[in-house]
Amino acid sequence: NAGVTQTPKFQVLKTGQSMTLQCAQDMNHNSMYWYRQDPGMGLRLIYYSASEGTTDKGEVPNGYNVSRLNKREFSLRLESAAPSQTSVYFCASNPMGDAYLSNYGYTFGSGTRLTVV
Amino acid sequence: KQEVTQIPAALSVPEGENLVLNCSFTDSAIYNLQWFRQDPGKGLTSLLLIQSSQREQTSGRLNASLDKSSGRSTLYIAASQPGDSATYLCAVSPPSKSTFGDGTTLTVKP
Numbered sequence: 001n002a003g004v005t006q007t008p009k010f011q012v013l014k015t016g017q018s019m020t021l022q023c024a025q026d027m028n029h030n031s032m033y034w035y036r037q038d039p040g041m042g043l044r045l046i047y048y049s050a051s052e053g054t055t056d057k058g059e060v061p062n063g064y065n066v067s068r069l070n071k072r073e074f075s076l077r078l079e080s081a082a083p084s085q086t087s088v089y090f091c092a093s094n095p096m097g098d099a100y101l102s103n104y105g106y107t108f109g110s111g112t113r114l115t116v117v
Numbered sequence: 118k119q120e121v122t123q124i125p126a127a128l129s130v131p132e133g134e135n136l137v138l139n140c141s142f143t144d145s146a147i148y149n150l151q152w153f154r155q156d157p158g159k160g161l162t163s164l165l166l167i168q169s170s171q172r173e174q175t176s177g178r179l180n181a182s183l184d185k186s187s188g189r190s191t192l193y194i195a196a197s198q199p200g201d202s203a204t205y206l207c208a209v210s211p212p213s214k215s216t217f218g219d220g221t222t223l224t225v226k227p
Contacts, residue, residue, distance in 0.1 A: 105149065106215065
């Protein structure tokens with residue numbers, strides 16, 4: 001099925017460890033996003049990529065890096081994990097950037113549940 | 118800065134009741150507004166998207182309206198069912214990225 005695929009679905013890290021969350025979409029969307037969702041905090045944008053080759057900081061970028069590897073893939077890296085990064089991470093894509101396709105809005109992945117101990 | 122508010126934070130209704138969920142936003146210069154459903158432990162599923170030039174969209178028992186001038190959108194659910202129990206979020210988009218509300222958690226009691 002077409003959509004946004006995130007891996008892994010679950011991960012437990014020790015403080016100071018690093019890891020990369022992977023995201024791929026097969027809808028030929030221009031824009032991709034990484035959000036974190038925490039109880040009582042809603043969805044907060046970490047980084048986004050409006051188009052292949054560009055990335056920009058969102059609301060809460062500290063402690064993260066991203067790579068837009070190609071049009072399909074957008075990865076999120078935690079260089080030195082901290083307990084404050086325990087969260088559910090969602091990748092999303094959106095055709096916005098191409099006005100013709102902007103009727104279709106966001107498509108979300110199923111999330112990565114990360115615990116940092 | 119765009120701010121999106123969803124009130125109430127939680128709502129409990131008996132099965133069969135019609136209900137309205139609210140979404141308010143502070144900046145009317147939006148591109149579109151999207152309603153999502155999130156089940157516990159799951160991702161967001163898109164329900165309806167309304168372009169800024171549209172007034173409403175319908176899908177089955179769902180009807181979403183948009184009033185840009187007043188900064189409001191409503192999601193109407195007809196004849197609610199226990200399977201409608203979930204958190205409903207709205208997101209408003211400028212051309213670059215969206216601002217999400219915190220959601221309304223709906224419980225439909227059998």
